[in-house]
Amino acid sequence: MSTDLTLVLGGARSGKSRHAESLIAAAPGPRVYIATAQIWDEEMADRVARHQQDRGPGWTTVEEPLDLPGTLRRHAVPGTNVLVDCLTLWLSNLMMADADIPARSAQLLETLAAVEGRVVLVSNEVGLGIVPDNALARRFRDHAGRLHQDVAALAGRVVFVAAGLPMVLKGERP
Numbered sequence: 001m002s003t004d005l006t007l008v009l010g011g012a013r014s015g016k017s018r019h020a021e022s023l024i025a026a027a028p029g030p031r032v033y034i035a036t037a038q039i040w041d042e043e044m045a046d047r048v049a050r051h052q053q054d055r056g057p058g059w060t061t062v063e064e065p066l067d068l069p070g071t072l073r074r075h076a077v078p079g080t081n082v083l084v085d086c087l088t089l090w091l092s093n094l095m096m097a098d099a100d101i102p103a104r105s106a107q108l109l110e111t112l113a114a115v116e117g118r119v120v121l122v123s124n125e126v127g128l129g130i131v132p133d134n135a136l137a138r139r140f141r142d143h144a145g146r147l148h149q150d151v152a153a154l155a156g157r158v159v160f161v162a163a164g165l166p167m168v169l170k171g172e173r174p
């Protein structure tokens with residue numbers, strides 16, 4: 001188990017990103033934001049611009065849709081705080097690229113176990129609704145659920161955010 005690893009789960013617009021940022025803001029040392037989102041349209045560009053403004057100047061932003069393990073190895077060095085937002089978009093980017101998801105997930109877990117910086121991972125809890133009626137969405141939901149279980153087993157702290165309120169599922173309260 002890694003005490004320097006936190007997983008923050010929540011639904012869309014649950015406040016999970018804000019909570020994850022607050023965990024990092026409370027820690028000393030440089031802050032790196034790894035964004036897995038790709039900007040496809042104006043709505044997303046506006047949203048990203050708002051996020052960048054909210055984060056303020058104290059962050060280095062790295063945009064990486066696919067090579068999350070490599071990006072973590074470069075940035076999650078001792079004394080540094082890294083926020084990854086988010087794992088579910090990384091998974092959907094990999095699925096769009098026809099990648100081997102179990103192999104890439106295993107590579108991420110190995111990396112998370114090895115890096116020495118403080119890492120906070122944000123991800124969408126997508127498994128709470130009815131069974132999706134298309135096969136791609138079902139595969140996505142299953143990959144996300146498995147990855148969350150594996151990351152949660154490794155993490156020292158796991159938080160579920162609903163309506164802006166953090167519920168600590170594992171580890172110490174912040």
Ligand SMILES: Nc1nc2c(ncn2[C@@H]2O[C@H](COP(=O)(O)OP(=O)(O)OP(=O)(O)O)[C@@H](O)[C@H]2O)c(=O)[nH]1
Binds near residue numbers: 010011034047061089
């Ligand atoms: N490319 C890129 N994406 C970013 C940047 N800042 C934030 N994002 C993306 O914005 C997404 C989160 O924004 P939202 O969709 O508004 O948040 P949400 O996860 O639905 O809502 P909350 O649960 O409230 O956090 C994440 O997937 C990030 O990767 C950035 O600087 N560049």
